[in-house]
Amino acid sequence: MQPKTDFVKFLGKGSYGSVDLVKYIENDGSCPVYAAVKTSECEDYDSLRREIHILSKLKGCRSIVQCYGNYKLEEDFDDEGFRVYKIFMEYAAEGNLTSLMDSYKDRRLPETMIKDFARMILQGLVSVHSHGYVHCDLKPDNLLVFPCRQSYELKISDFGSSRKVGEHADCWEVDSPFVGTPIYMSPESVHSGVAEKALDLWSLGCIVLEMFTGVSPWSDVDFDDLASLLLDWKAPEIPESVPCHARKFLETCFARNPKERGSAYDLLLHPFLRGEQKMENVISGFSLPPLKLKIRRAPKKSTDTSKKAMKLKIIPPKPPQFKPLKVKIMPPKTPASSFIHV
Structure with missing residues (x-):
């Protein structure tokens, strides 16, 4: 039955x-x-x-x-x-990252939580990219929050806009070059509309910046001016309030040359993330633990048209390019205390 x-x-x-x-x-x-x-x-x-x-x-x-x-x-x-x-x-009982930030004063998250969430996103991207896909629409609305003991787990969702590496978008036009959600898009996706792994790393930088500042990237820019800024290879401004080590991480995500952003695996080894945990914990996270769920509020629906993703069509992909990695193992530091949601 x-x-x-x-x-x-x-x-x-x-x-x-x-x-x-x-x-x-x-x-x-x-x-x-x-x-x-x-x-x-x-x-x-x-x-x-x-x-x-x-x-x-x-x-x-x-x-x-x-x-x-x-x-x-x-x-x-x-x-x-x-x-x-x-x-x-x-079911993500805590909603999405947008709703979680809305529950904090000024929408700013604690730095320890930001580091943990950035690691979780990168761990997910390592898997996505290793299978030859690009998410193409990484943003707080598409990051689901699950309760986990006294903290949270973050998981990537909504792969409806995802494409294989090298695919082009049929909706890309010179006067309307957005392929994805505009305020989280990289300059190269505006220039060509091609799905490459590095554009997800730019989007990650936008998300980390938003967790630090509490405001969306390009919040002080009119939507009509956003395309011209990205076409000029401009990046969101990083305020002085962002700690130095986090600033360097964001500058890597916002590198004008996509190759200089490295890979999701490279960013997992960045000093901004590496200092809090042992190396094996930083690059792990590919098994599913038992999960207990409970009903809470639903995530808020965004009405900002700049946060709506565009549709793409499938074109035969180019073969993904790989390069050898050089990993330097650093001595572990004593773990920081785990964060508690307030």
């Missing part, structure tokens, strides 16, 4: 579908299971199919949101009788 399914609440809407919280109640009286169900209409079928295909490649990665079942789309019908497709994913 199939478990009973109850709709709990609406969680939000993205570029390629809406997300609801659903509760499954087994007939044996066991504890209910909560799942975030992403539903897309037929016109977005290709995006949802691509997303679940990428998620199946990343199955077991601790820093990537996981799916329930056998990683296949479920076909259903909406209230009006139209065919829809669904993905069942683990």
